[in-house]
Amino acid sequence: xxxxxxxxxxxxxxxxxxxxxxxxxxxxxxxxxxxxxxxxxxxxxxxxxxxxxxxxxxxxxxxxxxxxxxxxxxxxxxxxxxxxxxxxxxxxxxxxxxxxxxxxxxxxxxxxxxxxxxxxxxxxxxxxxxxxxxxxxxxxxxxxxxxxxxxxxxxxxxxxxxxxxxxxxxxxxxxxxxxxxxxxxxxxxxxxxxxxxxxxxxxxxxxxxxxxxxxxxxxxxxxxxxxxxxxxxxxxxxxxxxxxxxxxxxxxxxxxxxxxxxxxxxxxxxxxxxxxxxxxxxxxxxxxxxxxxxxxxxxxxxxxxxxxxxxxxxxxxxxxxxxxxxxxxxxxxxxx
Numbered sequence: 048x049x050x051x052x053x054x055x056x057x058x059x060x061x062x063x064x065x066x067x068x069x070x071x072x073x074x075x076x077x078x079x080x081x082x083x084x085x086x087x088x089x090x091x092x093x094x095x096x097x098x099x100x101x102x103x104x105x106x107x108x109x110x111x112x113x114x115x116x117x118x119x120x121x122x123x124x125x126x127x128x129x130x131x132x133x134x135x136x137x138x139x140x141x142x143x144x145x146x147x148x149x150x151x152x153x154x155x156x157x158x159x160x161x162x163x164x165x166x167x168x169x170x171x172x173x174x175x176x177x178x179x180x181x182x183x184x185x186x187x188x189x190x191x192x193x194x195x196x197x198x199x200x201x202x203x204x205x206x207x208x209x210x211x212x213x214x215x216x217x218x219x220x221x222x223x224x225x226x227x228x229x230x231x232x233x234x235x236x237x238x239x240x241x242x243x244x245x246x247x248x249x250x251x252x253x254x255x256x257x258x259x260x261x262x263x264x265x266x267x268x269x270x271x272x273x274x275x276x277x278x279x280x281x282x283x284x285x286x287x288x289x290x291x292x293x294x295x296x297x298x299x300x301x302x303x304x305x306x307x308x309x310x311x312x313x314x315x316x317x318x319x320x321x322x323x324x325x326x327x328x329x330x331x332x333x334x335x336x337x338x339x340x341x342x343x344x345x346x347x348x349x350x351x352x353x354x355x356x357x358x359x360x361x362x363x364x365x366x367x368x369x370x371x372x373x374x375x376x377x378x379x380x381x382x383x
Contacts, residue, residue: 048240056209056241057098057174057230060216061136063245065106068134071220072110074125075138075174079103079111095140096176096235118147122173126156126225129171134220139175141187142229145194156225157200168223172216177205178269178319179367180233185355188363190319192267193326195227196296202226202250203297207271209239211294214248221247231269251298255307259287262377263307265330266292266317270368274317277373288377296326304330305338312343313380317373322350344383347376 051059065071078099080092093100103111114121118139125137139148152173159169179188195203202224206212212230219226256271257278266274271292278288289307293300308314314334318327327348334346349368357363 048242050238051209051241052235053206053209053212053230053237054096054098054235056213056239057216058100058102059241060213060220060245061099062102062105064217064220065102065110067245070132071134071136072112072128073099073102073136073138074112074114074121074128075099076114076116076121076140078138079108079113094138096232098174098230098235099138118144119151122148122151122156125171125173126151126159126169129156129169129225130159130167134170136172136174136220139173141183142175142177142191143186143189145175145191152195152201152225152227153198157198160224161200169225170223172219172226172228174228174230176232177229178231178233179351179356179363180269182358182360182363183232184358188356190268190351192227192229192296193320193324193329196326196329197324200225201297202295204228204250204295205268206230206294207234207266207268207292208237209241211248211254211292213241214246215250215294217245218247218250222250229268233269237272248294250295251300252294253300253303254292254294255289255303256292257288257290259289259311261287261311262289262313262315262380263304263311264288264290264315264317264373264377265304266290267296267326268319270317270319273368273370274373276370277377280370280374281377286377286381299330301333301337304333308334308338309341312341313383314342315347315349315373315376315380317349317368319351319368321353322348323353325350344380347380349373349376
């Protein structure tokens with residue numbers, strides 16, 4: 048099995064699905080390299096992180112469509128295209144630009160199937176980048192998955208590695224509902240073994256990355272790697288942490304989380320978004336309401352602070368939840 052980066056896995060999923068289904072199109076700013084490309088060569092880069100590089104040369108500008116800098120136009124175009132039979136993959140360059148196109152998502156894409164009694168569908172994917180760590184400042188570093196998760200009708204996907212990224216994206220493209228596919232910008236160079244052939248990972252099935260019986264640690268996206276570092280640290284003292292990656296926040300695999308909590312009696316949640324109305328708060332509420340008698344200690348939530356993401360590298364490092372904070376939380380629940 049070949050080793051591939053997160054970026055390569057996403058590009059491969061797009062390429063294979065476009066080859067399989069002529070209705071799959073890509074829409075976004077610079078996805079084909081910009082108007083006219085570099086020195087007249089189309090596909091100068093392929094998006095801000097190079098994820099779509101090479102695709103316009105394979106499928107042409109009719110299917111890899113560069114757009115103006117207008118997020119409302121990009122997402123509106125994707126919704127309309129999906130409603131009329133295509134399967135668009137639209138790129139919202141940074142998730143922070145959500146505010147410009149939110150109406151198209153939560154009032155249109157998310158509600159079409161419901162409002163037309165199941166007779167219409169919106170098979171679209173919106174790809175976007177999330178997360179801090181690259182000193183991109185407050186307007187380009189947020190982790191806004193809780194906003195999408197709150198909206199009925201949207202499916203929300205957060206792959207933590209290259210293998211999951213490919214399988215989940217293929218699942219997303221073939222899904223008949225609108226899917227928000229969130230890629231953490233700190234993961235693009237992460238490498239895993241990824242099959243060359245297409246495969247699908249079902250939504251709503253969490254991945255138990257590490258088995259353990261002493262404490263459950265639920266982590267999302269890039270925080271999965273933070274949680275694993277903390278688990279390795281406490282393992283030196285004989286503590287067996289069970290690390291769970293939900294993979295999707297809507298649908299959320301409640302059963303896997305609750306079964307783990309029933310086994311360990313302790314829960315730590317790691318979420319890069321701020322604490323108020325976060326997935327950490329949501330999962331904590333899930334445990335308290337449905338597994339209260341299983342808990343042997345208060346639930347711990349490790350999140351970013353309720354502040355904008357700082358630009359200064361030293362402050363950004365303090366902002367992002369780290370392995371030390373998770374390790375301390377694990378020790379606290381074990382002492383309760």
